[in-house]
Amino acid sequence: MPQPNLLQIEHITKKFGATTACDQVSLEVKAGEIYALIGPNGSGKTTLIHTIVGLLSPDSGNIKICQKDISQKPQLAKSFLGFVPDNPANYPYLTGTEFLKLTAKLKGVDKNKIQGEINKVSNIFPISEILEIPMEGYSRGNLQKVAFLASLLGHPKLLVIDEPIVGLDPQSIKIFGHTLRHFALSGGAVLLSTHTLSFAKEYSNKIGIIFNGKLKEEIVSPRNKDVDSIFEKSTRN
Ligand SMILES: Nc1ncnc2c1ncn2[C@@H]1O[C@H](COP(=O)(O)OP(=O)(O)OP(=O)(O)O)[C@@H](O)[C@H]1O
Ligand SMILES: [Mg+2]
Numbered sequence: 368m369p370q371p372n373l374l375q376i377e378h379i380t381k382k383f384g385a386t387t388a389c390d391q392v393s394l395e396v397k398a399g400e401i402y403a404l405i406g407p408n409g410s411g412k413t414t415l416i417h418t419i420v421g422l423l424s425p426d427s428g429n430i431k432i433c434q435k436d437i438s439q440k441p442q443l444a445k446s447f448l449g450f451v452p453d454n455p456a457n458y459p460y461l462t463g464t465e466f467l468k469l470t471a472k473l474k475g476v477d478k479n480k481i482q483g484e485i486n487k488v489s490n491i492f493p494i495s496e497i498l499e500i501p502m503e504g505y506s507r508g509n510l511q512k513v514a515f516l517a518s519l520l521g522h523p524k525l526l527v528i529d530e531p532i533v534g535l536d537p538q539s540i541k542i543f544g545h546t547l548r549h550f551a552l553s554g555g556a557v558l559l560s561t562h563t564l565s566f567a568k569e570y571s572n573k574i575g576i577i578f579n580g581k582l583k584e585e586i587v588s589p590r591n592k593d594v595d596s597i598f599e600k601s602t603r604n
Contacts, residue, residue: 369397370397370398370399370400371397371398371433371434372395372396372397372431372434373396373397373398373432373433373447373524373525373555373556374394374395374396374402374419374430374431374432374525374556374558375395375429375430375431375434376392376393376394376395376415376419376428376429376430377393377428377429377430378391378392378393378427378428378429379391379392379393379415379418379425379427379428379429379430380392380425380426380427380428381411381414381415381418381423381425381426382426387579387580388411388414388415388580389411389414389415389418389425389580390411390579390580390581391428391581392411392415392428392577392580392581392582393428393582394575394582394585396525396556396557396558396573397556398524398551398554398555398556399551399552399554399555399556399572400551400556400557400572400573401547401548401551401556401557401559401570401571401572401573402556402557402558402559402571402572402573402574402575403559403560403561403566403567403570403571403573403574403575403589404416404558404559404560404561404574404575404577405560405561405562405564405567405574405575405576405577405598406560406576406577406578406602407578407602410577410578410579410580410602411577411579411580412529412560412577413453413529413560414580415577416527416529416558416560418430419432419437419527419558420445420448420450420527421437421441421444421445424438430444431444432444432445432447432448432524432525433447433524433525435447446475446521447523447524447525448523448524448525448526448527449518449519449520449521449523449525449526449527450518450526450527450528451511451514451515451517451518451526451527451528451529451531452514452529453529453530453533453560455510455511455513455514456514457502457503457505457510458502459501459502459503460501460502460503461501461502462498462499462500462501462502463494463497463498463499463500463502463505463509463513463516464485464489464498464499466502466513466517467485467488467489467498467513467516467517467520468481468485470517470520471484471485471520471521474520474521475521476520476521484520484521485520488516488517488519488520489516491516491519491542491546492512492516492539492542494509494512494513497509498513506534507533507534508534508535508536508539510534511531511533511534511535512535512539512543515528515531515543515546519546519550523555524554524555524556525555525556525557525558526547526550526555526556526557526558526559527557527558527559528557528558528559528560529559529560530560530561530562531543531559531561532561532563532566533562540566544566544569544570547559547570548570551572559571564594564595564598567589567594568589568590568592568594569590571589572587572588573585573586573587573588573589574586574589574594576597576598576601576602578601578602583601583602584597584601
């Protein structure tokens with residue numbers, strides 16, 4: 368049976384003055400898929416991601432999350448979403464656990480289920496001690512991990528993650544990749560942006576190459592393909 372689209376982007380255009388950050392971008396991510404956006408600095412990845420999660424309104428085009436249009440039913444569409452921005456918010460006076468509790472409450476997780484959900488995500492990385500200290504003392508990588516754990520609360524269907532592995536050590540990158548795989552295998556979908564081609568190649572089912580705001584090429588099942596040279600060709604002026 369064909370899997371449903373959990374993310375559907377149709378002809379998204381977003382301009383900032385004379386700059387067209389996204390130019391008629393269309394793509395789909397189905398249940399079970401991990402889609403990696405790659406592209407040079409300034410090519411439009413974060414702008415596209417911000418239109419998906421409702422932080423920016425596109426000038427034209429449509430976005431549906433779990434078949435719900437983000438502009439027509441923003442609250443419902445966003446209820447299916449877990450989002451990790453490229454610069455995760457830092458709440459200096461909260462411990463990691465307090466931040467996870469706050470996020471679960473804001474996401475509307477049933478109060479009897481909050482602790483259970485937190486216990487479950489807290490075991491993903493071996494950081495139980497770190498979760499008990501205030502976030503002002505966190506390294507960049509640990510902040511990123513906690514932001515990722517927070518995005519998993521409330522049973523999202525679609526994870527959107529901007530530059531997830533920049534600050535992570537090699538072991539954490541593996542754990543992160545395996546967690547995404549497990550999430551997708553359980554029926555979820557992931558859209559992420561990354562500059563690490565080897566990560567995209569190993570963990571994604573599809574790579575989208577963005578250049579000057581345009582989706583230039585999609586690479587299906589990138590594992591056995593020469594992603595580096597396709598990327599190089601697609602991003603030549
Ligand atoms: N708020 C803004 N105001 C004006 N221009 C912007 C704004 N946000 C992004 N841009 C421009 O839009 C283009 C796309 O930027 P964007 O941040 O989406 O790129 P990116 O692919 O995420 O880059 P990076 O790999 O560096 O994260 C760039 O030319 C950028 O300068
Ligand atoms: Mg970016």
